[in-house]
Amino acid sequence: xxxxxxxxxxxxxxxxxxxxxxxxxxxxxxxxxxxxxxxxxxxxxxxxxxxxxxxxxxxxxxxxxxxxxxxxxxxxxxxxxxxxxxxxxxxxxxxxxxxxxxxxxxxxxxxxxxxxxxxxxxxxxxxxxxxxxxxxxxxxxxxxxxxxxxxxxxxxxxxxxxxxxxxxxxxxxxxxxxxxxxxxxxxxxxxxxxxxxxxxxxxxxxxxxxxxxxxxxxxxxxxxxxxxxxxxxxxxxxxxxxxxxxxxxxxxxxxxxxx
Numbered sequence: 488x489x490x491x492x493x494x495x496x497x498x499x500x501x502x503x504x505x506x507x508x509x510x511x512x513x514x515x516x517x518x519x520x521x522x523x524x525x526x527x528x529x530x531x532x533x534x535x536x537x538x539x540x541x542x543x544x545x546x547x548x549x550x551x552x553x554x555x556x557x558x559x560x561x562x563x564x565x566x567x568x569x570x571x572x573x574x575x576x577x578x579x580x581x582x583x584x585x586x587x588x589x590x591x592x593x594x595x596x597x598x599x600x601x602x603x604x605x606x607x608x609x610x611x612x613x614x615x616x617x618x619x620x621x622x623x624x625x626x627x628x629x630x631x632x633x634x635x636x637x638x639x640x641x642x643x644x645x646x647x648x649x650x651x652x653x654x655x656x657x658x659x660x661x662x663x664x665x666x667x668x669x670x671x672x673x674x675x676x677x678x679x680x681x682x683x684x685x686x687x688x689x690x691x692x693x694x695x696x697x698x699x700x701x702x703x704x705x706x707x708x709x710x711x712x713x714x715x716x717x718x719x720x721x722x723x724x725x726x727x728x729x730x731x732x733x734x735x736x737x738x739x740x741x742x743x744x745x746x
Contacts, residue, residue: 488569488677489540493525495681496538499688500530506538511731519545524734528741532692535574537737541730542567547592548727556661557592565591566728568599569677570721572738573684578704580691581605581612581653582711584738585680586721587673597669598660600635601680602643603687604653604711606704613654616683620657623679627672635659645714652714660720708743715739 493506504527512521522541527533544565552558568588575582587599603616617636624632635657643652657676662669715722715738725735 489523489525489538492538492571492681495685496527496533496536499532499685499692500527504530509731509734511734513543513545513729519543519729522731522734524731524737526737530576532576532580532688533573534576535572535741537570537572537734539570539734539737540568541570541725541734543728543730545729550727555590555592556596557594560593563592564728568721570738571680574708574740575688575704577692577694578606578696578700579694580688582708582740583680583684583687585677587676588721589673594663595666596661596663597673598662599673599676600639600656600658601676601683602639602653602656602658603683604707606700606707612687616654616656616687619679619683623675624657626675627668631659631672632657643714645710645718647717648710648713650710652710702744705742705744706746708740709745712739712743 497504506525506527508523508525510521510523513519520541520543522539522543524537524539526535526537528535545563547555547558547562547564549562552562558564566588568586571585573583582604583601584604585601587597589595589597605612621632624635636655639655639658640651642658643655644650645652722735722738726732
């Protein structure tokens with residue numbers, strides 16, 4: 488998936504860009520896995536985009552014993568995931584985020600989702616985004632969309648601001664039914680994200696914008712920063728389990744503002 492998404496991004500940038508790729512290890516002294524993060528900045532379409540893959544394993548810090556399923560029996564873990572964040576040059580195009588992960592302790596489960604964070608309201612875009620998501624979810628289970636949309640709305644919320652981060656999407660965690668069934672759902676989610684970001688970008692890429700529009704985008708990005716540093720589970724998990732700091736913080740925009 489990392490390769491597929493990067494290829495699409497290059498095509499959107501007319502194949503005139505090159506990702507900066509960094510391969511990292513969780514522990515330089517012994518084999519505990521690692522990953523690769525790819526970042527590109529200052530293009531025609533994207534101000535910044537990051538596409539991460541990680542596969543790490545070893546022993547969880549003891550503070551995870553109480554809140555990670557299966558960690559009470561053993562602190563051994565294995566985790567793999569893909570994380571994608573897109574911050575756009577054109578402020579009329581929303582920021583977009585996708586994440587999926589598979590974690591094993593004495594339990595194993597999938598987690599992830601996608602959401603969209605626009606600077607300006609676009610009800611037609613919002614309606615179409617959720618229509619595509621519901622259609623995808625319904626292929627797997629008629630209950631998924633409503634359940635995971637509600638979870639997303641609750642998760643991507645800034646309580647100190649009393650406002651949502653964006654227009655939602657779907658979010659799920661601790662998903663364990665049947666491995667093959669769950670993997671097909673997660674795979675379909677990735678394909679659907681690919682469809683959605685290409686559709687949204689191609690529709691709006693030529694729309695004219697002003698400096699006032701850009702200033703509004705910078706303020707909205709500030710909210711994005713607040714959520715990722717204060718509340719995001721993936722950020723906390725990565726930093727507390729020895730993940731690569733630059734790779735984890737690639738989700739932050741290149742420039743943000745506060746009033």
